[in-house]
Amino acid sequence: MSININNKLQNSRKNKVVNKSFDDFRNELLVYAKSSFPDQIKDFSSSSLGGMLIDFAATIGESLSFYLEQQFDELDYEKSNITSNIISHLRKEGIKKNSSSPAISNVTFIIEVPVSSNSNIIEPKISSLPIIKKDTLVGTEGGVNFTLEEDINFNFNYKQTNGSFDSSGDISTLILTKKGICKSGNIATENINFPNSERNDFLTYKLNNEDVIEIIKVLDNQLNEYYEVDFLNQDTIYKKIHKEKEEDLFYVDYAAYRYVTEENFLTGSTTLRFGNGSEKNLVDDILINPEDIALPLEGKGYTSNFSLDPNNLLKSNTFGISPKGKNLQIKYKYGGGSDDNVSSGQINLLNKLNIVFPNSINNLDSDTDFVVNSIRVINEENATGGSDRLSIEELRQNIPSIKKMQNRVISYQDLLARLYSMPSNFGRINKAAVLNNEYTNLSKDLYIICKDNQGFYVNASNGLKKNIRSYLNEFRLIGDSYNIIDTPVYNIGFNISVKIAEGFEPITVINNVAFRIEDIMRFDSFQIGEAINLTDVFNVVVNTQGVVSIISELKDIITIKNEADNFYDEEEDEIYVYSSNILSVNEFLEDNLLYPGRVGIFELKYSEVDINVRNG
């Protein structure tokens, strides 16, 4: 069989599409010259003019290749060098802000109130109990301002101690304390007028201060509130209904007036960009008849596939109403940075007080004046979380994690991450877990648990559950449904008999055992459904200095505390209240692991009374 060798030879030559280096280009040009012009020129030595011309051509090729490669590199955020291109990558990946972040501190507000004269119980006079409103300014002597982020209502959930005594020795005032979250930063207000003659549809306004932490409120002269959205075609926002003694209730609402913020990553300045719509269409936008969408199909005996954008389904003016011809008032907070991470005790100045007395008929009586003058603030913990503006390079390092982010809940991890990162004004949950529903595959059980102001587990309020529902509803898939359920809390106690070695003080050893159990076992970090390993408890006790052995049987060292164990300690004047949930240790102890039923969480509530260690 004959083979056509020519075809094989033709295919064997490999053409390089792009050379990169000078030598690559020079060699390729030499091959080309030798094969194409063998009779016209042969001398391409380094000392010849021909060689120099080849060098020139190769240099141009190398330069072009360099710029081509550079342009390709600029398309990749990891290799990009030009700052403006890196910023484009950052914006494309969804990084919008680069302002310094504020420090956060749990500041204790201390007030002194008169004692009620109408009651036999020592309690504060109701009309003197204030609400210290959000936006109250506290600060340090060094000039760092902190703003109260939430109302502090002294009508409930406060800590009370005795204040002063009158001449007859009776308690005349009480000291009440309550904590509130404060964020560092200053508040500024700017007014801007957009004339009617303004041509640009998407009007913008650059704020005068850099490092804007948040836009608090944007109002026009007709008292329309403008809402910040991620994109101008996002037409819904969460709106808050304030409810006394409960978490604020959120619901989804249409945001006709809206804006986006654009931040300059280099200077830290913030620009507000508004929509371009006309106010005349506003009524139509909201009250449009959904039947209109079906009109194009009427009278046809068939339908074809068509695409639609849910944002345009209402055929509304999807970019929001323009503030053209209006005066706008913009209130915002700016500042922050690592210098704001002040130490405990440094926040001790009350710079601006925003207070109301909801139970007082006259806000200006002598009692309320007394309370106002008595207010003191202190931060018992260090302020944390303040950080400076990131460099462009640091922002670039954030891109990989941002790329993995998604705006929907698919997996269990997504759901838990969403819950834990829920904005604090929706309310806070302490722990959450997701389980399959025992009876149907169509829904999942979302178990949650919260903590009260004393740090004990408590069931979530209805307001918080409604907020979780509203919040998750925006991220869940259409077919997903969750049952939001309170997690059963099981209070535990330990009863351990140990043999103490001779030469050791029994009281010291017993205290050490109790302390080590509480400290090493870290019951606070137990998750929903997590079992207690009794062997670990056993090891902690046995390895305490002075303990020879454990006399108690392993299964007997743990007990479940319940309502029957509630008691009042007269000496300490403290009521010990346990959960009503009961768990059978024998039933749920398996391989020395005690499980909290199918779902539940263990809590060591009062360690000083719940850990009993005996000698012998």
Next chain:
Amino acid sequence: MSKTDFTFNNVGENIDEFRSKNKNKSNIFLKRNKKKAIGIKLPLNKGSLENESLFKVNYSIVEQIRDNLKFLLSVRKGEKLRDLNFGTNLQYLFNQTSKNDEELEEIAIEEIRSAVNSYMSPVVIDDKNYFVILKTFNMEKKLTNLNENTIYTLSIDYEISGISQTDLDILKNNYRQSINNINNLVSDVKRINVRFSTSR
């Protein structure tokens, strides 16, 4: 003009006419094939011959190497893109006032020797190596008529080794030059002169 009046005289020649015109040039095709260009001729001129393209070219290795040597000596260091050591500093050297002629000559010899060793030993043309061997060096100094400038003339004698028999034949036949040491395949001694006009 009628159709019968039309002749093809003005559009070319037929094969008989071509042969009769070139009957004394029986090996014309052979000669054309033999005459292959080596490299670009200096100074640059527009090419006009059949084998030339844009520039006039050299057909001899010896002439090509002579042009390369001229090129090397006349380029200043730093002038050539990507190869900043190519060339010599002779122009700069002859404008220096702090050196006397003896020093100048000594430095110029070293400069030329260094450049030739770096770039012309060997000269690779068509995958063959040729070596430039510097023989003698002479420097003459002459004042211009107005005594404003001094002209230095450098005369450099050199040989080329590695010349093939064919190269030598072409050299002998085409340029009617006397060839020494034919058996050693080394060209006869060549000379190039390089002039520098300075205000020393």
